[in-house]
Structure formats: structure tokens, C-alpha cells
Amino acid sequence: MKLTRRGMVAGALTAAASGSAVSLARRYGLVPPDHGGLFGVGETLTYAAQRVLLHRQPLAREFRRDQISTNFPAINTVLPQDIDYLRQMAGGFDEWKLDVGGLVERPSEFSLEELRRFPSRTQITEHVCEQGWSAIAEWTGVPLSLVLTAAGIRPEAKYVMFYSVDGWWDSLDMADAWHPQTLLAYGMNGEDLPVPHGAPVRLRVERQLGYKNLKYLSGFTVIDSVQGWGKGQGAEGAEHGYSWYAGI
Amino acid sequence: MNPRHSALVRVTHWVHTLGFFALLVSGAAILIAHPRLYWGETGAAGSPAWLELPLPLNMDQSGWGRSLHFLGAWVCVLNGAVYAASGLARRHFSGGMQQTYGVLQRLAYRGVVFVLFPSITVTGLAMSPAIGAAAPAIVGALGGHQSARTVHFFAANLLVLFLIGHVTMVVVSGFSDRMRAMIAGEHA
Numbered sequence: 148m149k150l151t152r153r154g155m156v157a158g159a160l161t162a163a164a165s166g167s168a169v170s171l172a173r174r175y176g177l178v179p180p181d182h183g184g185l186f187g188v189g190e191t192l193t194y195a196a197q198r199v200l201l202h203r204q205p206l207a208r209e210f211r212r213d214q215i216s217t218n219f220p221a222i223n224t225v226l227p228q229d230i231d232y233l234r235q236m237a238g239g240f241d242e243w244k245l246d247v248g249g250l251v252e253r254p255s256e257f258s259l260e261e262l263r264r265f266p267s268r269t270q271i272t273e274h275v276c277e278q279g280w281s282a283i284a285e286w287t288g289v290p291l292s293l294v295l296t297a298a299g300i301r302p303e304a305k306y307v308m309f310y311s312v313d314g315w316w317d318s319l320d321m322a323d324a325w326h327p328q329t330l331l332a333y334g335m336n337g338e339d340l341p342v343p344h345g346a347p348v349r350l351r352v353e354r355q356l357g358y359k360n361l362k363y364l365s366g367f368t369v370i371d372s373v374q375g376w377g378k379g380q381g382a383e384g385a386e387h388g389y390s391w392y393a394g395i
Numbered sequence: 396m397n398p399r400h401s402a403l404v405r406v407t408h409w410v411h412t413l414g415f416f417a418l419l420v421s422g423a424a425i426l427i428a429h430p431r432l433y434w435g436e437t438g439a440a441g442s443p444a445w446l447e448l449p450l451p452l453n454m455d456q457s458g459w460g461r462s463l464h465f466l467g468a469w470v471c472v473l474n475g476a477v478y479a480a481s482g483l484a485r486r487h488f489s490g491g492m493q494q495t496y497g498v499l500q501r502l503a504y505r506g507v508v509f510v511l512f513p514s515i516t517v518t519g520l521a522m523s524p525a526i527g528a529a530a531p532a533i534v535g536a537l538g539g540h541q542s543a544r545t546v547h548f549f550a551a552n553l554l555v556l557f558l559i560g561h562v563t564m565v566v567v568s569g570f571s572d573r574m575r576a577m578i579a580g581e582h583a
């Protein structure tokens with residue numbers, strides 16, 4: 148192929164367009180923390196496309212009660228080997244607390260009882276595992292948005308970083324943090340959340356894959372940057388090769 | 396004398412080859428994390444499978460597998476859109492192809508471009524929980540999440556079958572001439 152004037156003009160236009168696309172994407176929060184490297188190109192395209200597509204915050208599909216799966220596998224940690232956790236479990240989680248801190252006016256601790264006193268939401272949704280299986284369950288909990296509001300979230304908040312008893316940490320952007328189906332769930336299929344599924348409280352983030360739904364929560368912190376958490380990719384899973392954004 | 400492959404056809408052909416192999420390798424990496432297929436909305440280990448694939452189970456390859464799969468998908472979708480748009484604009488599918496290829500070949504190529512590629516894209520999208528929220532009708536039309544996954548698998552297999560046929564035809568009809576035609580755009 149010869150270098151033609153038309154080709155050069157097209158090339159310059161493409162470069163200028165992609166340059167402004169990058170700065171626009173940054174401005175509108177369309178760049179995920181794990182945007183680096185070759186795979187980062189795909190992660191960024193997927194995240195940006197889905198954030199634009201979901202800007203009206205549609206709900207994940209909900210199902211009928213008779214569609215609830217009788218078989219719902221519990222994977223990864225099914226009983227944290229943590230002495231404090233085991234003691235709390237023996238006491239029916241009466242002494243368990245959720246730490247809430249970071250960019251909030253009122254850093255606080257919530258007991259299970261206090262979380263139950265918030266208005267609750269119950270939803271029957273499909274849990275899609277990155278491995279390929281899926282199962283439907285009913286989840287009951289407090290919408291994360293209510294707890295964020297109660298704690299007085301500050302305007303510079305960009306992510307909510309969750310951490311768990313079994314040492315896992317993962318973050319959501321504000322679109323998913325404010326979404327009405329994003330729950331701190333303490334109930335499953337009409338009963339207390341069972342231990343293999345993350346008792347006493349797990350995260351439900353219904354428009355992302357299963358691994359974003361952290362089990363055994365011990366707290367969350369509101370942040371404006373994921374720097375300082377591991378390698379700055381927004382999630383421990385991202386350091387093991389799993390996309391930070393898992394709406395896929 | 397046959398018409399030459401245009402530069403656009405040649406470039407999109409090889410970009411697609413690259414994207415397709417990325418999708419094939421990473422698709423296999425994702426599949427072996429759970430090599431069981433189901434029909435309907437749900438399915439998991441402990442429930443009967445519609446089809447158990449005789450593949451080794453390996454749950455450690457799906458992380459990079461997914462990242463590569465989506466990179467490959469973006470390459471193929473964007474590249475495919477350029478190819479299809481220019482092909483329609485230049486009447487590649489109705490004009491140029493008519494003179495060069497037989498009926499069966501034209502059917503196979505059109506089936507791949509207008510049936511298999513769209514099917515594999517839609518079933519792939521339907522498996523995303525976020526797309527399911529934005530466009531629930533897609534998942535419903537396919538009969539559920541697991542049905543979409545199963546159709547995705549079979550569409551991938553048909554594409555591999557087409558690839559085998561395609562490469563066989565290239566070899567049978569003169570490998571080096573065909574390669575020159577698709578790389579340098581020389582007359583085949």
C-alpha cells in the first residue's frame with residue numbers, strides 16, 4: 148500500500164479522534180482501574196460501552212419464586228478459618244460489625260441488627276459464575292445506597308472498596324454502588340444467609356459476574372482512587388487475572 | 396481473469412484471522428472451567444447437564460481467558476463491521492462474489508457472515524448480566540442464559556468447521572497463489 152495524502156489525513160484524524168476519545172472517557176469515568184496493557188484495551192472498551200449502555204440504570208432480570216434453583220453451589224471460601232469469625236458465628240453474629248469509613252461524614256460501625264432496621268429489598272436474581280454455571284436465588288438485604296446516605300457520602304467519592312473476613316477486597320464504581328439492586332444481603336431464599344454463602348452479610352451486585360459479590364463482608368471504605376490498594380487495579384481478583392469490571 | 400481482492404478485504408481478512416484465533420483459544424480456556432452445557436435459564440455442577448463435554452476440567456485458565464476473549468471479540472466486531480459495511484456499499488456480496496465463486500461457496504460465505512457471526516455475537520452478549528439488564532428480551536428470545544451459552548458453543552463449532560473447509564479449499568485450489576492473492580492482492 149502506498150502512503151497517500153488521503154491516507155495520511157485519515158490517519159491524523161484518527162489519531163486526533165482517539166486522543167480526544169481518551170480524555171473524554173477519563174472525564175466521564177469510562178476508564179476502569181485495570182486499563183493497562185493489551186488486555187486493558189478490551190477491558191476499557193467493554194467497561195465504557197456498558198457504562199454508556201446502562202446509563203439509565205436498568206434493573207437486572209428478576210425471576211419468579213418457582214424459578215429459584217434447588218442447587219446453588221457455594222464456591223471458594225465456604226467457612227473462613229478466622230478465630231474471630233468462628234467466635235462470632237457461634238454467637239449468632241450478634242457481635243459482628245460492618246465498618247464503614249473513608250470519604251463519609253460519619254465513619255461508623257453497623258451491627259447486623261442495625262442493618263436489618265433499614266428498609267429492605269428482596270429480589271430473585273440469577274447469579275452468573277465466570278466459570279460458566281448459573282443459579283437463581285432470592286436475596287434480602289439493605290440497599291447499599293441507604294447505608295451510603297446514612298453515613299453521609301462525600302461528593303468526591305469514586306469507588307466503594309469492600310473487604311471481607313477471608314482477606315478478599317474488591318471495589319465498585321458509583322454507578323453500581325448507587326444501583327437499587329446492589330444490596331448488603333443478610334437473607335437468602337427467605338432465611339438467614341447461610342455460612343457457605345457468606346454469612347452474616349454478603350454483597351449482591353446483580354449486573355456483574357458472581358466473583359464481584361463478595362462474601363463474609365467485614366466493611367467498606369469510600370475512596371476517590373484505588374491507588375494504595377495492592378497494585379492499584381481496583382480488586383484483588385484483578386491481580387489474579389480477573390477483570391475488575393465483570394458486567395460481562 | 397478474476398477480480399483482485401481489494402486492500403480493505405485483505406486487511407480485514409488477516410485482522411479477523413488474528414481475532415478469531417484469540418477467540419478460539421480463549422473460548423476453550425473459558426469452556427474447560429465448566430465443560431457442561433445446559434438448556435434453559437440455569438445449570439450448575441450437581442444438576443443434570445444437557446451435554447457433558449469430554450474435556451479435562453481446568454478452572455485456572457478463565458481469568459486471562461475472559462480478558463483475551465473480550466479483546467478478540469472487540470477486534471472481530473469492529474473489524475467485521477468495517478468489512479460488512481464496505482462489502483454492502485461496494486456490492487461485494489452480490490456483485491464480485493457472483494462472478495468468482497460457486498453456489499455452495501457463496502452460500503457458505505454468506506451463512507458465515509450473515510448468520511453465524513451475528514448468532515455468536517448475540518449469544519455472547521446475552522450471557523452478560525449487564526446486557527441482560529439493558530436488553531432482557533435478547534435473553535428471553537434465546538430461551539435463557541444457559542441456552543445462549545449452548546448456542547454460542549455450537550455456533551463456534553460451526554465456525555471451526557467452516558474454517559477447516561475454507562483452508563482445505565485454499566490448499567486444493569493452489570495454496571501459494573491463493574496466499575499471494577490474499578496478502579499482496581495479486582491475481583489468483
